[in-house]
Amino acid sequence: MYIEEASNKRRRLIISGTIIVLALLFIVLFWRELSDFFAIFLGSPGGLTEARLESTGKLGYQLLEFLVFFGFWVILISQQALLPVSTARERLRAAFQFLVFILGQHGQAVFVKDGRVLSTKEDNRDGPGVAVVDFNSAIVLEERLPPPGIGSGFDSLMHRLMWSLGLADRAESPRVMGPGIVFLRPRERIKTAVDLRRQFRVIKDVTGYTRNGIEVSANVWSIFTIGQEPDVVQVSYDGEHRPENLRVLLFEKLPDGHLRLISMSDELDRLDRQEIHHFFHVLEYTHAVKPYTPLPEPSALPVFNRERVFAAAYAEARGEDENPRPWTELPTRLAASIFREIISQVSYDDLYQPGSILPLPLNRYKARLRQTMRNNGLLSFRLVFLASGEPFSVRRVYREADLIVSEVRPLMNSKILRDRGIKVIASGFGDITPVSEAVYRHRLESWRAPWQRDAEIISAARELEASRIRARARALAQQDLVAHLKQIYQTTSHQEVLAVRLMQAFDRVASDPQTRQLLPGNTLDLMKHAHQLLSMGEINPPPPPQPPDLPQGGGA
Structure with a gap:
C-alpha cells in the first residue's frame, strides 16, 4: 500500500510552514540582538561595543538553550514513540535518525514482516534509513558504489566519524541482519528479505517415465527452512567398523534412566558414511567421548544464522525461462528430480500390488525420497557406543550410564541444499496416475481380470x-x-x-x-x-365293459 501523493505534499507543506513561522517569530523577537550580531560580523561603524557584545551573548545563550532543549526533546521522543529501542546506543541512533528526518535528509523507512518488505514510494529516496525486522525475518543489504568525485572521500570521512560516535555501523557490503532495528546507510538497499519460518512448496503434475515406459504424474511437495537447527542423528556400527556398517539408532525413553533401542536403520548415503567413518578414526586417537546425555529439544522460535541466510539469499538459479529463481523453489525442484529418478527404476505394476500381504510398495519409495531429501540438507550426527565395547541389539534395554557419545558435529560434505543452509523437514509425493487415460483403463482391466477369474471360479464351484x-x-x-x-x-x-x-x-x-x-x-x-x-364327488369308478351288440335276424 502506498501513501497518496496529496497527503505527502500536504504534510511537507505543514512542516515547512511551521518552520518558516517559527523562524519569522525568532527574527521578530530577537531583532535587536540579530542586528548587533550582524553589525559586529560585518564590521559596521561603531565597532565592538559593550552593548553589542551583550546582545550577541544573549543571542548565543538563547541559541544554546534552544539546541539543548531541542536535543533533549529529540532524544525523549526517539526513545518513547518512534522505534522499539532498548539500549543506549539504539536510543542515540534513533534520535539521530529523527533529526535527519526533521531536516528532510532521511532515506527509506521499511517494515519487514514474515519475509515481506512493507514500504511506500517515498522509501526509495537516498539517505540514512531504518528497517524494523520482525522475529520471523532477516534481510540482506547491498550498498551501491558512490559516484566518482571529491565527494566520495568526504563521505568516507563522515562515515568514519559517525562510526566512531556510534551513529553508524561498520562499512561492509553485502551484510546480513536479523530481527530487530537495522539502521541503513545512505546508499544501502534491501536486496532480499528471508522468512525464517517453515516453508511449504508443491509442484503439481510432475511427469516422469517408469521402467516400462509409462508416463505418470504426481504432485511433489517439500517442507524446509533456514531458521531451525539441523536434526541430529545418532550413529553406530552394526558389526565391524566399516563405513557400510554405519546405522542410525532410534531410542525410546524409559523411566529410571533407561533406553530401549527400537531400530537400527540404513539411512545414510555413501559420502556421509565416509565422513562419519573418518571422524571415528580421529575419535580413536583423541578419545574425546563423554557420558550419554539426551539431545536438547529443538527451539520453537526461528533461529537466525548469518551464514545460512547469506547462502540462501545468493542461491538463485535460472530456470527454463532464464529467469532467476528464489531459494524457496530449489528444494521442491530437487525433490521433483529425485522423484523422476526413483520412478524410472520401477515398473508401473510394482507401485501397486493389490492382494499382496506385504506393505504397499509405494510407501517404500516415498520413504526413499524423504531420506534422500533429508540427507541432502543440513544434518548433524553424533556417534554412540557402549562403554563395554559390545555391539547394540534391537529391542534391548540399556542404561544411559552404560553409553558414551561423541560431540555433535555437522556433516560438511557438499550437497545442493546443504551448501545453501537449507534444512529439509519432510518431503514426498501424492498419488501416481498415468498421463494417458487409455493406459489407466488398460491397467485397471489387468488388475481386475484376476479378481473376476477368481470370482467366476468361486461362483461356479458354489453353483455346482x-x-x-x-x-x-x-x-x-x-x-x-x-x-x-x-x-x-x-x-x-x-x-x-x-x-x-x-x-x-x-x-x-x-x-x-x-x-x-x-x-x-x-x-x-x-x-x-x-x-x-x-x-365334489365327480370322480366315479369307470363303468363295467358292455358286451357287444348281436345282430337281429329272423327265425329259422
Missing part, C-alpha cells in the same frame, strides 16, 4: 455344490413319496378312498418348503384342482 444339494434333496423327496404311496396302497382297498388318501399325501409332501422349491410352478395349481374334483 448347490446343484448337488438340490439333486440329493429331490432324490430324498422322491424316496419319501414312493414309500408313503406304497403304504397307502397296501392299507386302502376302496378306490375313492385310495384317491383321497393319495391327494392328501401329495398335499403333505408339497407343503414342505424345501420340496416346494423343487416342484414345477403349476404343480400346486393342478393338485388344488384335483382336490376340488375329489371333494
